[in-house]
Amino acid sequence: xxxxxxxxxxxxxxxxxxxxxxxxxxxxxxxxxxxxxxxxxxxxxxxxxxxxxxxxxxxxxxxxxxxxxxxxxxxxxxxxxxxxxxxxxxxxxxxxxxxxxxxxxxxxxxxxxxxxxxxxxxxxxxxxxxxxxxxxxxxxxxxxxxxxxxxxxxxxxxxxxxxxxxxxxxxxxxxxxxxxxxxxxxxxxxxxxxxxxxxxxxxxxxxxxxxxxxxxxxxxxxxxxxxxxxxxxxxxxxxxxxxxxxxxxxxxxxxxxxxxxxxxxxxxxxxxxxxxxxxxxxxxxxxxxxxxxxxxxxxxxxxxxxx
Numbered sequence: 556x557x558x559x560x561x562x563x564x565x566x567x568x569x570x571x572x573x574x575x576x577x578x579x580x581x582x583x584x585x586x587x588x589x590x591x592x593x594x595x596x597x598x599x600x601x602x603x604x605x606x607x608x609x610x611x612x613x614x615x616x617x618x619x620x621x622x623x624x625x626x627x628x629x630x631x632x633x634x635x636x637x638x639x640x641x642x643x644x645x646x647x648x649x650x651x652x653x654x655x656x657x658x659x660x661x662x663x664x665x666x667x668x669x670x671x672x673x674x675x676x677x678x679x680x681x682x683x684x685x686x687x688x689x690x691x692x693x694x695x696x697x698x699x700x701x702x703x704x705x706x707x708x709x710x711x712x713x714x715x716x717x718x719x720x721x722x723x724x725x726x727x728x729x730x731x732x733x734x735x736x737x738x739x740x741x742x743x744x745x746x747x748x749x750x751x752x753x754x755x756x757x758x759x760x761x762x763x764x765x766x767x768x769x770x771x772x773x774x775x776x777x778x779x780x781x782x783x784x785x786x787x788x789x790x791x792x793x794x795x796x797x798x799x800x801x802x803x804x805x806x807x808x809x810x811x812x813x814x815x816x817x818x819x820x821x822x823x824x825x826x827x828x829x830x831x832x833x834x835x836x837x838x839x840x841x842x843x844x845x846x847x848x849x850x851x852x853x854x855x856x857x858x859x860x861x862x
Contacts, residue, residue, distance in 0.1 A: 715739070
């Protein structure tokens with residue numbers, strides 16, 4: 556990184572070797588931790604006892620069509636104990652409150668907090684805890700799964716992150732991530748970043764989970780329902796300052812491999828808590844604030860809540 560000016564008012568990560576904490580080294584966080592460690596950065600994974608123990612002794616093993624198969628050592632602990640330049644937060648929204656106790660705010664005073672959670676409402680929680688100038692709105696696009704502690708299967712042929720803020724201030728962060736293999740771009744408007752993902756994710760997550768079908772079957776068997784739900788979420792996104800081209804959103808689903816499943820669907824199949832409120836609930840609340848009717852979305856959220 557040639558530009559080392561402060562990011563959002565705090566020191567930028569150093570170009571050669573940054574200290575990066577990854578809160579939640581699961582499918583997404585584990586992949587990012589492995590890529591950053593492979594790029595030469597000091598990576599500290601913060602997780603529960605079982606995962607921390609596995610990473611301490613075996614590192615992270617990645618199986619990826621894009622990056623190949625490799626194993627890389629990382630540090631791991633159940634609590635962050637040293638200051639860091641950057642903290643990537645990749646826990647599920649359902650575990651955020653508990654996970655935050657593992658990262659004392661004072662150790663992030665000189666760095667950046669980049670949340671990679673689904674939804675939009677976590678931003679208020681993190682800004683209240685860490686201060687608005689340290690928290691960088693961000694989204695990630697990737698298909699990556701943890702099959703066991705420290706074992707990551709990266710299925711998509713890409714890893715993309717969008718961060719929101721002043722471009723010249725966030726250029727060093729984008730360069731750091733891109734150099735590690737994560738295509739990262741800076742977008743000036745926060746709502747454009749967060750709603751671009753949520754408007755796409757909500758129909759994908761709700762329909763695949765509700766009907767227990769991959770996206771290919773949803774496209775073919777429930778096309779009208781998919782289109783109607785996309786129209787609803789696009790309308791809410793437009794009202795919130797995000798992208799709202801329903802046809803463009805719908806076309807993106809057609810590019811996905813037919814066997815693709817949402818993370819919410821995988822959580823449901825495994826009996827794990829669902830991020831239903833963070834995804835569907837957040838869109839419902841935004842729709843109510845703007846007076847936008849979303850009957851299909853409301854029905855799906857109600858039905859999934861009852862399961």
